[in-house]
Every structure is written in structure tokens, then in C-alpha cells.
Amino acid sequence: MLLGLIRDRGALAMTFLVPSVFFLVFASIFAASSGGNFRPRVAVGADPRAPESERFLAELRAGRDLEITTVFEQNDEAVRDMVRRGRADVGLLMQPDPESPRRPRFIVVHDPARNVASQILRADIQRAFAITYVIPGAAGNALSSFTPSVAVQAATGGAAGSNEVAYSAGAVALLFLLLSAVHGAVSLFEERDSGIIERVVAGPAGTRPLIDGKFLYLTALGIVQISVIFALAWTVHGVDVPSHWFGWLVTTAVAAASAAGLALALTTMFPTRHQALTFANVTMLILCALGGSMIPRFLMPPLLRQAGWITPNAWALEAYTSIFWRGDPLTALAVPLSILAVVAGVGLVLARRNARRLAEL
Amino acid sequence: MALIPTPETADVLTVAAATRRWGDRIALDRVSFAVHAGEIFALIGPNGAGKTTLIRAITGRAPLHEGHIHISGQDAALPGSGTPLGLVPQSLAVYPHLTPRENLAVFARLAATPPARIPGAVQTALERVGLDARANDRTANLSGGMQRRLNIAAGILHDPPLLLLDEPTVGVDVVAREAIHHVLRTLRRQGMAILLTTHDLEQAGELADRVGVLSHGRLLATDTPGRLIADTFGSQRELLVSLHDVAGPSARSVLEAGGLRSAYGGTVWSGQLSGGLDQMAALECTLGAAGADIAEVRIREPSLRSVFFHLTGEDIAP
Numbered sequence: 001m002l003l004g005l006i007r008d009r010g011a012l013a014m015t016f017l018v019p020s021v022f023f024l025v026f027a028s029i030f031a032a033s034s035g036g037n038f039r040p041r042v043a044v045g046a047d048p049r050a051p052e053s054e055r056f057l058a059e060l061r062a063g064r065d066l067e068i069t070t071v072f073e074q075n076d077e078a079v080r081d082m083v084r085r086g087r088a089d090v091g092l093l094m095q096p097d098p099e100s101p102r103r104p105r106f107i108v109v110h111d112p113a114r115n116v117a118s119q120i121l122r123a124d125i126q127r128a129f130a131i132t133y134v135i136p137g138a139a140g141n142a143l144s145s146f147t148p149s150v151a152v153q154a155a156t157g158g159a160a161g162s163n164e165v166a167y168s169a170g171a172v173a174l175l176f177l178l179l180s181a182v183h184g185a186v187s188l189f190e191e192r193d194s195g196i197i198e199r200v201v202a203g204p205a206g207t208r209p210l211i212d213g214k215f216l217y218l219t220a221l222g223i224v225q226i227s228v229i230f231a232l233a234w235t236v237h238g239v240d241v242p243s244h245w246f247g248w249l250v251t252t253a254v255a256a257a258s259a260a261g262l263a264l265a266l267t268t269m270f271p272t273r274h275q276a277l278t279f280a281n282v283t284m285l286i287l288c289a290l291g292g293s294m295i296p297r298f299l300m301p302p303l304l305r306q307a308g309w310i311t312p313n314a315w316a317l318e319a320y321t322s323i324f325w326r327g328d329p330l331t332a333l334a335v336p337l338s339i340l341a342v343v344a345g346v347g348l349v350l351a352r353r354n355a356r357r358l359a360e361l
Numbered sequence: 362m363a364l365i366p367t368p369e370t371a372d373v374l375t376v377a378a379a380t381r382r383w384g385d386r387i388a389l390d391r392v393s394f395a396v397h398a399g400e401i402f403a404l405i406g407p408n409g410a411g412k413t414t415l416i417r418a419i420t421g422r423a424p425l426h427e428g429h430i431h432i433s434g435q436d437a438a439l440p441g442s443g444t445p446l447g448l449v450p451q452s453l454a455v456y457p458h459l460t461p462r463e464n465l466a467v468f469a470r471l472a473a474t475p476p477a478r479i480p481g482a483v484q485t486a487l488e489r490v491g492l493d494a495r496a497n498d499r500t501a502n503l504s505g506g507m508q509r510r511l512n513i514a515a516g517i518l519h520d521p522p523l524l525l526l527d528e529p530t531v532g533v534d535v536v537a538r539e540a541i542h543h544v545l546r547t548l549r550r551q552g553m554a555i556l557l558t559t560h561d562l563e564q565a566g567e568l569a570d571r572v573g574v575l576s577h578g579r580l581l582a583t584d585t586p587g588r589l590i591a592d593t594f595g596s597q598r599e600l601l602v603s604l605h606d607v608a609g610p611s612a613r614s615v616l617e618a619g620g621l622r623s624a625y626g627g628t629v630w631s632g633q634l635s636g637g638l639d640q641m642a643a644l645e646c647t648l649g650a651a652g653a654d655i656a657e658v659r660i661r662e663p664s665l666r667s668v669f670f671h672l673t674g675e676d677i678a679p
Binding site for chain 2: 193194195196198199200201202203204205209210213359
């Protein structure tokens with residue numbers, strides 16, 4: 001067995017190299033995301049009439065828990081837009097409080113899918129508020145005056161929490177979509193071992209109808225799979241799928257096609273079922289982790305967040321977020337859907353090319 | 362599509378000086394033969410003789426280093442040539458969970474048959490192999506022989522002029538084997554050219570119009586089974602000597618001097634006895650004196666196995 005392992009380069013790579021790469025990638029993602037290093041990006045809109053706003057913001061920055069990205073003056077809509085588009089994890093509006101001329105009131109503009117960011121911000125507001133507005137006159141203050149006036153608003157008018165569920169639905173659906181596409185694609189090896197591919201290669205049309213048929217089947221299966229998950233999100237959690245059915249359907253179809261193309265391309269690269277299954281599964285898990293299907297990408301460090309854009313998951317989730325959270329017009333889906341379509345097309349072309357070689361092994 | 366003029370218009374498959382190497386090993390060494398329409402041509406040879414390489418070359422999966430192969434006048438090596446042939450692999454290349462009808466419908470689609478023609482093509486193929494009565498049963502529930510016939514049906518769906526079969530009766534009983542032979546004879550009668558590879562010499566003798574003897578990548582002889590036997594043995598019969606133990610050096614010298622050759626590790630010797638069968642009694646005496654433990658001495662009519670043994674010095678396991 002040992003000699004067999006040593007002489008089989010593919011098995012060696014699967015045994016030692018792939019698990020090592022898998023560990024390094026996952027360790028980077030999870031250590032960075034759960035080790036307390038997450039600094040939410042905060043877009044701030046401060047009304048100049050709000051008392052001590054400059055000092056308060058300086059205290060917020062001094063806490064080092066937040067990354068204050070932009071400060072707008074009297075432009076609440078710009079703050080909401082940044083949160084809607086994911087350019088900030090959370091927004092903060094500072095406004096004069098008509099009931100208390102010495103203290104502002106705060107509005108946290110949040111994205112339900114990034115709840116942790118608004119929780120961190122609210123904790124920091126407490127701290128900075130105490131330092132800025134309470135401690136200087138602490139002796140004369142009642143206990144109630146330690147509590148800032150903080151309201152929480154969703155960045156859109158959508159149902160609070162719907163983006164969180166829509167995000168989860170997309171993330172989970174894509175995770176299982178990629179894995180089941182791999183399992184569907186490796187049936188090619190059973191067909192090769194039984195001589196079906198040999199027969200098809202000798203036939204008048206070659207392997208192309210076989211690969212195209214598998215691509216269509218895996219795409220259709222993926223659409224059904226995603227539909228089941230979103231049907232549950234709609235019926236159990238109230239995600240408004242019917243109002244966005246067209247954008248959702250197009251995104252779902254293209255995402256399923258990209259998973260099918262990718263799975264077929266990956267599996268046909270290898271000479272054995274075992275190698276193909278191992279490599280493709282590991283690749284899909286890495287794509288899912290980087291692409292936000294396991295943990296939201298906004299929790300990742302900037303480098304991994306950027307790297308996530310190489311994954312179909314990130315683009316599909318971007319499209320679902322655009323549909324269910326931002327309520328963008330369909331034209332806003334052009335970029336993510338084009339990229340997913342390219343993944344599907346390139347995957348299909350590679351799989352067609354590899355399939356003939358598979359028959360010759 | 363590269364059409365070439367063919368002097369023999371009935372030649373469906375033409376293999377000319379086909380040479381293929383795998384690294385330093387020559388798998389096909391200037392192999393040449395033709396298969397005509399309405400003919401069964403059996404390629405016989407042991408494992409490693411080059412049969413699989415030849416099938417791969419004909420299906421365009423193993424490009425030749427020298428020579429060429431034409432199917433119905435079309436170069437089999439041209440990429441995307443879509444040469445008109447049907448292949449029946451040795452393994453059961455069908456989907457066990459589908460019915461024969463569903464299987465054939467799938468293979469018809471994979472062969473790019475126009476959708477409107479699929480039901481008719483499927484029905485015709487089922488009838489040709491005699492499976493129409495079981496067309497809607499699960500393939501996994503059919504007998505081994507029926508599954509083999511379905512395997513053939515999937516290869517003839519698009520009605521190719523040339524059908525390649527790799528060991529079509531391996532692992533089936535005598536009745537199923539005869540049913541498969543019947544199917545192949547019917548296809549021959551309908552004008553199909555059939556090339557089958559086998560190491561079942563009895564099958565080749567019964568079924569084939571012509572036989573090619575392949576050994577170590579070389580085609581040693583091509584003719585009808587009767588003519589191959591007649592050319593090799595004339596009207597003479599063959600002597601078969603079976604020993605209980607492997608012949609020792611003395612016995613071996615006696616047998617070789619008598620013109621016999623060994624098979625099965627030296628326990629079975631056969632061939633045309635030098636000096637004719639009149640020398641049989643003398644041979645037995647000499648062998649006994651040389652210490653050979655004789656189990657049986659028999660005279661038999663020469664067969665394809667005898668020819669193969671004579672030509673190659675090897676035997677094929679029956």
C-alpha cells in the first residue's frame with residue numbers, strides 16, 4: 001500500500017497536499033473571522049448641529065473597534081446607500097435631540113445580515129457617549145442619563161430580518177448546490193468504467209451530447225434545489241420571493257449553471273473517480289468558505305474579502321442581496337450574472353474538451 | 362469529410378499498414394485487412410495481441426503512427442469525422458436502472474438522432490435483437506444474455522454500416538451465446554459489416570466468414586476458417602499428446618523432434634507428427650523410455666485453435 005501511495009502522484013497530492021492547503025485556507029478564514037479582529041466599517045452622517053459631534057467621533061475612533069470610513073454632513077441618504085450597497089457594514093446618524101439640547105440622538109442604520117456590526121457599534125456608542133457627554137458632569141447626572149438615545153433602522157424599507165434570511169438561503173443553497181453538482185458530475189466515471197463513454201465516443205456525435213446533457217440536468221437539479229430552500233425562506237421566514245420572482249429565477253438559473261459547469265470541468269480533469277471527488281469537493285468547500293457560504297464575507301479580513309470575488313458564491317450572493325435587500329433594478333444584476341454565465345460557459349467548454357481524454361484513459 | 366476512391370466498393374472497413382506504438386512497444390505492426398459489407402470478420406488473439414489497440418484506432422481514440430484506416434471511405438483519424446460505426450464494448454455499457462426502451466432512447470439522443478426518429482429507431486433495434494417483448498422491464502432484471510443483446514442493440518441504433526464487437530459473448534451461457542450468434546448472423550444478412558474481437562476460437566470458427574490471427578501486434582494470417590485450416594494442415598489430422606506432468610528435458614527433445622509444440626506449460630503437445638501418424642506407436646514408446654508419464658494420445662481434426670497454435674506457438678485459454 002505504501003509503495004502504491006508513493007508511486008501515485010495523484011494520491012500523494014490528495015493525501016498530503018490538498019489537506020494542507022485546505023487547512024491553511026480555512027484557518028486563515030476562521031481565525032481571522034472569529035478571533036475578535038473584525039472591525040466593522042462605519043459610515044457616519046453627523047449633523048453639524050448635534051452637540052460635541054467631533055469629539056464623539058474622535059472617541060469612537062479612539063476605541064479602535066470600528067473603522068470609520070466616511071463622514072457625511074447632513075446626508076442621511078448617502079449613509080443608508082453605503083450600507084445598502086455593502087460599502088459600509090453599518091451606518092451611524094447623529095442628529096440633534098429636541099428633548100435634550102446637550103446630547104445628540106443616534107440612529108444606527110443596519111443591514112440585518114450584518115447584525116454583529118451594529119451590535120459592536122452600539123456598544124461603542126455607549127462607551128464614547130459616556131466619555132463625551134456624561135463623565136464631565138458625572139456628579140450631577142442621574143443613572144438614566146448614562147443611556148444614549150439610540151434608534152435602529154434598517155437601511156431599506158424592507159422587512160427587518162428579511163435580508164439576513166435571504167442571505168442565509170442563498171449561502172446555504174450555493175453550498176449544497178456546488179457539492180451536489182460534484183456528486184452528479186462524477187457519474188461520468190461510472191459511465192466510463194461501464195464502457196458507455198467508449199461507446200459514445202465511437203458514435204456519430206462523440207461525447208458532446210453526453211456532457212451537454214449532464215450540464216442541463218445538473219443545472220435543472222440545481223434550480224430545483226435552490227427553489228426548495230427559497231420556498232422555505234418565503235413560507236417560514238417571509239422572504240418576499242414572489243415580488244422579486246424574475247430576478248430571483250434568472251439569478252438561480254445562472255448560479256445553477258455555473259455550479260454545473262464548474263463541477264463538470266473540475267471532475268473531468270482527473271483520471272479516477274476518487275481523485276476527482278476529493279479534489280472537486282475540497283475546491284468547492286474552499287470556494288464556499290471564501291465566497292461567504294459558511295461565514296459572511298464582511299467578517300473576513302480585507303485580503304480574503306477581496307479574494308472572495310473569485311468565487312461564484314460571492315457573485316451569486318451579491319445578486320441575491322441586490323434583489324432582496326437593495327431592491328435594485330434588474331440592470332444591476334448584469335455584472336454578477338455575466339460573471340456567473342462566463343464560469344458556466346468556460347466550465348462547459350473545458351468539460352467537453354476533457355471528456356474525450358477521459359474516454360482514452 | 363475525406364472521401365477516397367475505393368476499388369472494392371463493398372469494403373466498409375479498410376485497415377492499411379496500421380502501426381501504433383505505446384512508448385517503445387509496438388502494439389500494431391503494419392496490420393492490413395478489410396471487412397466487407399455483409400461479412401463477419403473475427404480477429405483472434407490472446408490478451409496483449411493488439412486487439413484493443415486496433416479497436417481504439419478504428420474508433421479514432423488511438424491515432425496511428427503509420428498507415429491509415431478508412432470506414433466507408435472516410436478517414437477514421439480525422440478529428441470530428443463522425444465515422445459511421447457502432448461499438449459494442451466488452452462490458453455492459455448500458456444503464457441498469459433504465460428499461461431497454463429507455464436505454465436505447467438515451468443512446469439515440471447521445472448519437473444525435475433527430476427526436477422524431479428516436480421511437481422508430483428504438484423499436485427497430487429492439488426487434489433486431491429480439492428484445493421487444495421485454496422492452497419495458499428494468500435492465501437489471503434481465504438475464505445476462507438479454508443484457509448482452511441490449512448492449513448490441515445500443516450499438517446498432519443508428520444503423521451503422523460497420524459494427525465493432527469486443528468479446529460479445531463473454532460470461533454468457535450456451536443458450537444466450539447462440540441467441541447472440543443468431544442476432545449477429547441476422548445483422549450480417551441485412552448487410553452490416555461486423556468486426557468482432559475474441560479469444561474464443563470456437564466462436565470465431567462457428568460465426569466468422571473470415572478470421573484474422575493477431576499476435577504481438579502482427580496479423581499473421583487472414584482467410585476463412587476452413588481455408589486457414591486446409592492451408593496449414595492440408596488433409597492431415599493433428600496429434601495431441603497430454604502428459605500427467607510437465608515433460609522433462611529428454612521427453613521434450615523427443616516431442617520437439619517429432620514436430621510437436623507444447624501448450625499449458627508443457628503438459629499438452631500437439632501438431633503434425635513428423636513422418637505421419639504411422640509413427641505414433643514409435644513416439645509413444647520413445648516417450649515412455651524418456652520418462653514421460655503419458656495421460657492421453659489422441660488424433661483429432663485440426664481446428665482454428667490448431668492453426669493459431671501452429672502460427673504463433675502460443676495457445677489461447679479456452
